Amino acid sequence: MKIDLQKLDRLRERGGKLIARCPACHEIGSDTAGDNLAIFDNGNFACAAYQQDREHSKRILELVGLPQQRQADCQPSFAPSHSLPRPKPQETPLPRPTPRQVSMVHTLARTLADSVQRCHELAAARQWKDLTVRNAALDLCLGWARFGPALKKPDVVCPDEALCFLYPAGVKVRFPTSGSGKNFRWLKGEGMNVQSLWRLDAITDETAIVWITEGEPDALRLMDLGIGEDRSTHEAVCALPSASYQLSMQELDRLRCRQIIFCPDNDAAGQQATARLAKSLQSISLQLQIRPIQ
Ligand SMILES: [Zn+2]
Structure with missing residues (x-):
């Protein structure tokens, strides 16, 4: 490209x-x-x-x-570092989306950003500001999918329209189950099923503090409070794609020399996620600060 x-x-x-x-x-x-x-x-x-x-x-x-x-540099998101161990052979770098995938992500984000009503409904359900949802869509982090001939459903149980979390190389579709729970499907058919930190690209050279939450809604909640929304504070908000996610070498490289604050859920999965993250960060001599979500 x-x-x-x-x-x-x-x-x-x-x-x-x-x-x-x-x-x-x-x-x-x-x-x-x-x-x-x-x-x-x-x-x-x-x-x-x-x-x-x-x-x-x-x-x-x-x-x-x-x-x-x-x-x-085929992997522009990460500055090369000579003092770090090279990625292990089994670790494939985060793929760069094709123009077609980039276009799809833009369409998903635009569909949400352009709908005042949709932003309002999503925000109201969580008591967020409408602007938080719209800004996330404009940041290419949130989108709204309308499935049809041009974009196939990831699963037959998926409704015709659904919220999606947009990742650097993945699209995670979120929709309610028949009960009160929720389902997630990655858009594997489009090749957009690579997990990473959500909003990884929010971490720039200027970022001093990285907030990491256990899921995207908690990250949106922090953004709703204004964290990471103002460049001058040098803060970025990211989320683990799942509580059991293990950071890649590339992501660790991106987090180096920054203050990391983790906001786990107050449960067993949250404790495990904290232990896993702390261990990963130790490998690059970073300490984890913990601030549980209330
Ligand atoms: Zn021309």
């Missing part, structure tokens, strides 16, 4: 490829239809109006290209 899809305007899928407004055409007042730029599965791109025009391609990269070192 040479282009940063997040920087593109009017990104959508058409005929098996991604199209968007060409930024180089746009700056000279053309491509009003917003469909000149095509991005292919292998990351290559082409402008329909300036085919094989090197200067034009160069200008596109200047405007929306990924930084050079990012292109060379």
